[in-house]
Amino acid sequence: MKKVLVALLLLGLAMSFGFSAVKPYNGEKVNLYLATFPPLDVAYNQTLVDFYKKYPNIKVEVRALGYGDHHNMLVTALAAGKGLPDIAVVEIGYVAQLGAGGGFENLMDEPYNAGQFKKDFTPYKWAQGSLGPKNLFAMPVDIAPGCVWYRKDVFDKRKVDINKIVDIEDLFKAGKTLTFDADGDGKVDHWLLGGANYIFNMIFFSSPQRFFDKNGKPALTAPRIKLAVSWAKKFRDAGYDAKIGDWSNEWYAALKEGTISYTPSGAWLGGHLKNWIAPDAKGKYRVAELPKLSKKDKKPMKMSQGGSFLAIPKKIPDVNKAAGWEVIKFLCTDVNAQLVAYDKADAFPAYMPAWKDKIFEEGIDYIGGQKARLLWRQIAMEIPEVYVNEKDSIANSILSQALSEVLEGKKDVDTALADAQKELESKMD
Structure with missing residues (x-):
């Protein structure tokens, strides 16, 4: 009886302090479902080829619906607690509505520890995916200065x-x-x-x-x-x-x-x-x-005029959460993954280390060779939080x-x- 009481007490403490029961990914074979909208699906399918080289036991099925249909699906699935993707792309127009309902994991908790990446993202974008400084429910993946x-x-x-x-x-x-x-x-x-x-x-x-x-x-x-x-x-x-x-x-x-x-x-x-x-x-x-x-x-x-986030629903298996976090880290903090998404979907990198790439110094032919990316980079740093x-x-x-x-x-x-x-x-x- 004492062991049961101790276990319940520890569980209560873990819940009260926001600790997660999810364990870090440990090489398990996992099939994941990532829900998004075009053209991000094209970009993600291409860049995930590199992800599989490092994580051969994780397979990701990328499914895309139109912008409105995709977000309506998320609203319905989160409310019902079923039919949920393992990884959800959430655009800024829906991030408050979907995130504030409490249906996504707090990525500041173990085993995610997203706070380690905070310095590498613009302050305004990090704040948009947060419910205060200790709760990041959606990881920034692209921005729109x-x-x-x-x-x-x-x-x-x-x-x-x-x-x-x-x-x-x-x-x-x-x-x-x-x-x-x-x-x-x-x-x-x-x-x-x-x-x-x-x-x-x-x-x-x-x-x-x-x-x-x-x-x-x-x-x-x-x-x-x-x-x-x-x-x-x-x-x-x-x-x-x-x-x-x-x-x-x-x-x-x-x-x-x-x-x-x-x-x-x-x-x-x-x-x-x-x-x-x-x-x-x-x-x-x-x-x-x-x-x-x-x-x-x-x-x-x-x-800011748009931008997307990646989130993990709470009501999915823990092993999927852990594997999903590895996918999110890759898409959000791998420089090449960020640049592929920019090339294929005009998804301006949220991850600031990607801004050091030489492409940001190049002119853009469509606008007469103007080096607009330098301007966008500067604007992104000054958008209010x-x-x-x-x-x-x-x-x-x-x-x-x-x-x-x-x-x-x-x-x-x-x-x-x-x-x-x-x-x-x-x-x-």
Whole structure:
């Protein structure tokens, strides 16, 4: 009886201190299922060939679903506790929702000890996969530094110098020149932006505070959010956006034809432009930093526009967890694996030692030989650090609706944000 009590006591202590019962991988034969979305599946299948040379007894089946279907599958599987992958790719848009539910292993615990790698990742990306400093539920694998993709041919034709767009006021002034009627039929057919939401995104996502304050309280009426919505409305009222949504046929056509000339996005957009959206626009695009929010600011705004993580569900066999961690370590901390993913899927390396590769010093043909990777590397180091909140996805939906109401003229800024604040507060219980 005493032995049982001692065992239970030790188990309770282990649970209370967060110790894991998982033992390190010890050469067992294990078949794993890694769930992801395209084109990461192509990159991972290629680079895992090298992994198998070191771990011949681990085999990984990489299954890919479309971006939305993949994450919906994870939501369902985590809720049900079955049908789970052994390794889950989680994109930043879902990391808070999926991670905060507690369904993933804490990779800071034994036998993972992910903390040993923290210094090799950008602070903001590490924080995004964390629930505080002692709980890393998702290991960073790729990042998406935010920048501006602009049409140099249009800028040159309209005699606009990107270097003179220093702050948001300068961008607004440039909008007048870059929004125009090219064919002379009396109708505007070229715009500065695809959507005014880009202005909101730049201001909002470059802030260290998002939907909640430092105490976890809803903060949708915060000055920064009000400023972001107000500026977006100003660009909309001036007619500087084409009112088209991302990932629509209209958006693809506008990027291809150059009827929108200024697109704040992630470093990954270049791969889409080059490969299928606008391959014939080679040499016409360039990248630049975001503008400053105001002239008094010392530096331009910095934001993240995507990026992925790898996570291990709790409700899978322990041996799969241990083997899965070896796969995650390889994909996240092997320089060649990171570079293959960058080459095949435009997945900018999250692992900073990979940035020392000579490719980062090379020009990119599609954007006229510009050495954009150096800029992206610099931006990544300056993106503000923000920890996720389990209600982020709910807050994002509510705030997006408020922004739409303002842009469509249904509500003024103060009313829309006050209503959004009340709605979010009602969902905090």
